[in-house]
Amino acid sequence: MGRQPNIGQLLGASFPGSGADVNATSPTQLPTAILEGFIPGYGYIHRFVLQSTGFDVTSLVSLIALLWASARIYKSLYSALVTAVQAVWVSEITINSTDDIHNHLIQFLAFQYRTKSARWLLAETPAKTTWQIDSEATEVPETTTDSEGNIKWLNFSNQDAKSQPRFTPAIGSTHSFWHKGTYFTLKRKEVSFMDNASNGAATFKERETLTISCYGRSTEPIKKLIQHAKEHHHMGHNVKTIIKRPSPKDMRRFGGRWLTIAERPCRPMKTVVLDEERKMDVLADINEYLNPATARWYANRGIPYRRGYLFYGPPGTGKTSLTFALAGVFGLDIHVISLLEPTLTEEELGMLFTNLPARCIVLLEDIDTAGLVRVEKEQEDRGPPPGTSKDEWNVVNLAKAIKKANGQPADKHEGITLSGLLNIIDGVASHEGRVLVMTTNHPEQLDEALIRPGRVDHQVAFSNATQSQVKELFERMYSIDLSPVTSPKPLLKPAVSGNTHATTTPKSILTPPPTPKPNAIVGIDGLEAEELSQIAADFASKIPDGMCSPAEIQGFLLKRKKDPRKAANEVEGWVEGLKEQRESKTKLSRVQ
Numbered sequence: 001m002g003r004q005p006n007i008g009q010l011l012g013a014s015f016p017g018s019g020a021d022v023n024a025t026s027p028t029q030l031p032t033a034i035l036e037g038f039i040p041g042y043g044y045i046h047r048f049v050l051q052s053t054g055f056d057v058t059s060l061v062s063l064i065a066l067l068w069a070s071a072r073i074y075k076s077l078y079s080a081l082v083t084a085v086q087a088v089w090v091s092e093i094t095i096n097s098t099d100d101i102h103n104h105l106i107q108f109l110a111f112q113y114r115t116k117s118a119r120w121l122l123a124e125t126p127a128k129t130t131w132q133i134d135s136e137a138t139e140v141p142e143t144t145t146d147s148e149g150n151i152k153w154l155n156f157s158n159q160d161a162k163s164q165p166r167f168t169p170a171i172g173s174t175h176s177f178w179h180k181g182t183y184f185t186l187k188r189k190e191v192s193f194m195d196n197a198s199n200g201a202a203t204f205k206e207r208e209t210l211t212i213s214c215y216g217r218s219t220e221p222i223k224k225l226i227q228h229a230k231e232h233h234h235m236g237h238n239v240k241t242i243i244k245r246p247s248p249k250d251m252r253r254f255g256g257r258w259l260t261i262a263e264r265p266c267r268p269m270k271t272v273v274l275d276e277e278r279k280m281d282v283l284a285d286i287n288e289y290l291n292p293a294t295a296r297w298y299a300n301r302g303i304p305y306r307r308g309y310l311f312y313g314p315p316g317t318g319k320t321s322l323t324f325a326l327a328g329v330f331g332l333d334i335h336v337i338s339l340l341e342p343t344l345t346e347e348e349l350g351m352l353f354t355n356l357p358a359r360c361i362v363l364l365e366d367i368d369t370a371g372l373v374r375v376e377k378e379q380e381d382r383g384p385p386p387g388t389s390k391d392e393w394n395v396v397n398l399a400k401a402i403k404k405a406n407g408q409p410a411d412k413h414e415g416i417t418l419s420g421l422l423n424i425i426d427g428v429a430s431h432e433g434r435v436l437v438m439t440t441n442h443p444e445q446l447d448e449a450l451i452r453p454g455r456v457d458h459q460v461a462f463s464n465a466t467q468s469q470v471k472e473l474f475e476r477m478y479s480i481d482l483s484p485v486t487s488p489k490p491l492l493k494p495a496v497s498g499n500t501h502a503t504t505t506p507k508s509i510l511t512p513p514p515t516p517k518p519n520a521i522v523g524i525d526g527l528e529a530e531e532l533s534q535i536a537a538d539f540a541s542k543i544p545d546g547m548c549s550p551a552e553i554q555g556f557l558l559k560r561k562k563d564p565r566k567a568a569n570e571v572e573g574w575v576e577g578l579k580e581q582r583e584s585k586t587k588l589s590r591v592q
């Protein structure tokens with residue numbers, strides 16, 4: 001039997017012009033003809049190099065080609081394997097930036113990345129409250145004098161330089177970290193989406209998402225991580241009151257309805273000077289309402305589980321202060337809504353109410369102003385107000401009609417109508433479990449429908465300070481601060497290595513500072529408690545009952561906050577000045 005030609009010989013015969021010496025192909029070399037197929041003109045190059053240097057480049061080129069092919073095959077196999085593993089062995093959860101959890105996780109990771117050596121980070125300048133800056137400060141600044149005796153006033157020009165930036169995982173990159181023995185991968189990315197704005201113009205917008213994954217067929221570890229991040233965010237909230245407002249209009253459209261605008265140390269109830277019985281009534285009423293058993297009681301009787309409070313009285317008498325103190329006592333967040341917010345529509349207000357947490361305080365301030373829109377609309381229907389000629393009235397209406405026809409809002413502030421507000425407060429879709437607090441300086445202007453039982457269940461009257469309240473305010477101002485506001489310590493120690501482990505929560509951190517006994521008043525340095533009480537009584541006797549609001553008295557005392565005797569000596573002059581000011585109906589005070 002004749003010898004069969006091998007593949008090299010066949011290829012050599014097929015490409016005679018290549019000059020490839022197919023018989024010279026070693027087992028590790030690719031035939032020159034194949035290489036010719038990938039690199040046109042390879043045969044000539046090969047022959048030229050071989051003839052001029054005696055070196056057969058085919059071995060080298062074959063090696064490179066084999067490495068390249070292996071890398072490609074490895075890559076495809078790897079990605080196929082990863083896809084297969086991900087499909088059956090990786091769990092993930094995606095979080096949208098419009099959700100609070102996103103913020104909780106970023107905060108938690110920022111805390112982790114404070115010391116962790118990650119290579120792709122995003123540096124941010126976090127907005128900090130005075131309380132947070134204070135808690136980070138290592139030294140207390142003091143007012144001193146220089147060598148020439150000039151006062152060196154406190155100067156905060158470099159406070160920005162001192163504040164620490166926040167480092168979070170960079171957008172667009174993948175991060176991995178250990179938490180409680182589980183290996184997590186995190187992808188933070190921005191996705192574009194088409195936004196159909198209210199004016200009809202569609203634009204592309206960016207939205208951020210966080211995708212957290214871990215190995216295993218259960219999302220349980222990720223859920224626990226999220227829970228942990230939430231706890232980290234809320235730690236110490238029992239010594240803070242969170243204040244939220246409706247988010248800007250743009251954000252509201254994408255689901256982020258409420259925005260935290262401030263976190264303040266809880267206001268102790270004892271700092272609100274109000275008739276003790278009235279205070280206890282509100283406290284007991286809310287306490288009973290918030291009890292889970294009460295929710296069932298309401299449900300069994302088919303009564304909507306809601307409770308409304310009306311705080312009314314002159315300005316500066318403590319309506320807002322009591323609301324904040326209540327939030328502190330019951331550990332609730334405050335959701336503040338101003339009905340004069342120009343971009344707020346009734347529909348959005350309704351959505352805000354349906355997106356409240358299970359238990360919270362909703363503060364509707366200056367509720368009397370909500371009637372403005374109703375008055376205007378009713379006026380429109382009724383015709384010209386007295387003193388307005390028919391022609392003038394027609395011109396006003398014509399201007400409004402032209403604005404409307406041009407697609408412009410008839411008024412800058414569309415506002416909330418009374419009927420709209422009533423629907424939102426107790427409509428079928430309205431949230432259950434919230435404590436609604438409405439405040440007003442003009443209860444007489446309120447519509448009866450707004451304060452009927454079911455909408456307002458408890459009314460609290462506030463008034464200018466009585467003499468005993470003035471005394472209390474005075475004593476409170478000059479008593480030694482027994483319960484300094486402490487900032488909560490972190491729940492976790494910052495991670496020091498790639499593997500992060502939570503530390504157990506020290507109990508004391510979550511316990512608010514001890515509250516001194518209600519009557520424990522200790523005078524300021526150098527002043528005995530009894531002496532302070534006498535000065536307070538003297539001070540109070542010089543301010544007629546009901547003449548001043550607690551806010552006015554507080555303002556006067558704040559200017560003399562280190563000298564109670566000075567305050568007692570100057571109060572008469574101040575009261576006289578105030579009387580004159582009121583008689584002359586001027587708004588500027590002569591004596592401060």
Ligand SMILES: Nc1ncnc2c1ncn2[C@@H]1O[C@H](COP(=O)(O)OP(=O)(O)OP(=O)(O)O)[C@@H](O)[C@H]1O
Pocket residue numbers: 271272273274313314315316317318319320321322439440441462549550551552554
């Ligand atoms: N009853 C009070 N007890 C203690 N402090 C008070 C009291 N009333 C007012 N103040 C002080 O006066 C300031 C203003 O009080 P607050 O905002 O609670 O008044 P308000 O009744 O809500 O006023 P407005 O009707 O103008 O909104 C606060 O700094 C608060 O500490």
